[in-house]
Amino acid sequence: MPWRVAPADRLAGVAPDPYHVWMSEIMLQQTTVAAVKDYFVKFTQRWPTVQDLAAxxxxxxMAAWAGLGYYARARNLLKCARVVANELGGVFPSDEVGLQKLPGVGPYTSAAVASIAFDQSATVLDGNVERVMARYHLIEEPLPTSKETLRGLAAGMLPDARFGDYSQAIMDLGATICTPRSPACGICPWMEGCKARPAGMAAELPKKLPKAVKPTRFGTCYVAIRKDGAVLLERRPDKGLLGGMLGWPGTEWAVDAPDMRPPFEAEWTVLSEEARHTFTHFHLRLSVQCAVVTDDFDQDVGEFIAASDYDVNDLPTVMRKVWKLVNPTV
Structure with missing residues (x-):
């Protein structure tokens, strides 16, 4: 992983870059390593230091973050970078208490950064570690109610030294061997002490409370394209879903289909297909309407972005899906 320092290098005195560790942990929140790698490289190449990011x-x-999801993380990334750069002299706090005072840094992220970047004794409890603890100690109480029990068990297994290496190792154990399905118990370095293995329950743990059924919301997007190729986009409010991101003008997203009123008069074409997307708490179905307008068209919604400045990759995934439906027709 591009943000890691190998254990041998750490023992030789090569310290992890707190900026890299912090950024990787923010990106990895509810996101896979495979999805994060390219974004991490792109961000650290474009903004090599926390001061660069703050500026x-x-x-x-927000455009560089597009597609990674959970966009509040990107807003907090900027807020945190500016606090560190402008108020803390570009130096990240080295302990959990100080780290948790930063925007967007909670108990898990503070423990991970303190442990991995500064080799502090801190209990890192992500989904992988929860799974390892539940199986190793045979905890049948379901998540999330068992979280604090698992945290206490994880704290009790901390070593006396090399806290950063241990934290990364136990997360990797859960990610590569003690996996959610078909755990590779036969090659696990902790197989002798694991209680779930002899009980034949490894694959069943951790148990989880049933998830609530996600509701479906509906809405309409309006894609206006000028004859010179410019597209009409608007920036969403900073607060709320997809806050601060560019997107197509449209209706609210509601459980009851909202009133479809175009933002201005034009010859709108209703597409036969919907754009569908799933967020953490709901499914979304978007009706799509498109129109081609004259180059001198005047509107008071959003802003036309010239074709030379428009990159669909700067849009969040759901907005890219809308464009994918429209693009073949223009």
Whole structure:
């Protein structure tokens, strides 16, 4: 992983970059390593230091984050970078208490950064570690109610030294061997002490409370394209879903289909297909309407972005899905 320092290098005195560790942990929140790698490289190449990131334009950072999801993380990334750069002299706090005072840094992230970047004794409890603890100690109480029990068990297994190496190793154990399905118990380095293995329950743990059924919301997007190729986009409010991101003008997203009123008069074409997307708490179904307007068209919604400046990859995934439906027709 591009943000890691190998154990041998750490023993030789090579310290992890707290900026890299912090950024990787923010990106990895509810996101896989495979999805994060390219974004991490892109961000650290474009903004090599926390000072560089702090000085970046909000729109540039949000565009670079597009597609990674959970966009509040990107806004907190900027807020945190600016606190560190402008109020803390570019130096990250080295302990959990100090780290948790930063925007967007909670108990898990503070423990991970303190442990991995600063080799502090801290209990890192992500989904992988929860799974390892539940199986190793045969905890049948379901998540999330068992979280604090698992945290206490994880704290009791901390070593006396090399806290950063241990934290990364136990997360890797859960990610590669003690996996959610078909755990590779036969090659696990902890197989002798694991209680779930002899009980034949490894694959059943951790148990989880049933998830609530996700509701479905509906809405409409309006894609206006000028004859010169410019597209009409608007920036969503900073607060709320997809906050601060560019997107197509449209209706609210509601459980009851909202009133479809185009933002302005034009010859709108209703597409036969919907754009569908699933967020953490709901499914979304978007009706799509498109129109081609004259180059001198005047509107008071959003802003036309010239074809030379428009990159669909700067849009969040759901907005890319809308464009994918429209693009073959223009």
């Amino acid at each position: 970046a334009d909000d729109a540039d950072v």
